[in-house]
Amino acid sequence: MDHVPGDTSPDPVTPAPGAPGAVGPDVLPDVAPQLRALRRRRGLTLEAAAQRAGLSPAHLSRLETGNRQPSLPMLLALARIYGTTVSELLGEAPPERDPVVRAGRSEPVEADGWIYRQAGGAGRALQCLRVHVPYATRADIVRVHPGEEWIHVLEGRVRLALGEAVHVLDPGDSAHFDSLTPHRIGAATPGGAELLFVHTLMQSPVAELCLGDGTPHRR
Known part of the structure; x- marks a missing residue:
């Protein structure tokens, strides 16, 4: 069930560093501002984006400020919501796009x-x-x-x-x-x-x- 503003349910458990599905701490300085910038670019409030991702607004806020480590499933969910890729969320430069689809x-x-x-x-x-x-x-x-x-x-x-x-x-x-x-x-x-x-x-x-x-x- 999606979390909604004011929800008192506990935040989803984030995998510990090194655990399966966890994203290494070295990406945190990049992913936090990227998450915030992409959400704002899509015109979504913190509450609206959190509800679509199945997170509490407080949990998403901690991801955007770098106070909580995102798991790979969280990044995949947020990438879908923001219409982008995990690579862009992590600040990686996209490869040159081939204009032809064979x-x-x-x-x-x-x-x-x-x-x-x-x-x-x-x-x-x-x-x-x-x-x-x-x-x-x-x-x-x-x-x-x-x-x-x-x-x-x-x-x-x-x-x-x-x-x-x-x-x-x-x-x-x-x-x-x-x-x-x-x-x-x-x-x-x-x-x-x-x-x-x-x-x-x-x-x-x-x-x-x-x-x-x-x-x-x-x-």
């Missing part, structure tokens, strides 16, 4: 029948994917989160519910919408559908993408 180098990942491949570079402000969408069911989850989404249908037909409206998109059709509008995406054909999917990653955690609700795994 078709054969994208390993498919599956979650709840959704199969997706990276179609853009990592660490960018946009998340670009090629997605296989499973057949829509009544159990499909309605999503609401900050950001924008753009989809373009390559094969099959896609059913897109936006608020009270339902649209059926054929191959070649596209849709561009505000993600704060309640939405649901599913294939309108039993064999599924293929689409290109672009999302403003920097404005929303990766976990809130409309790509199934289970644990992603490599195929």
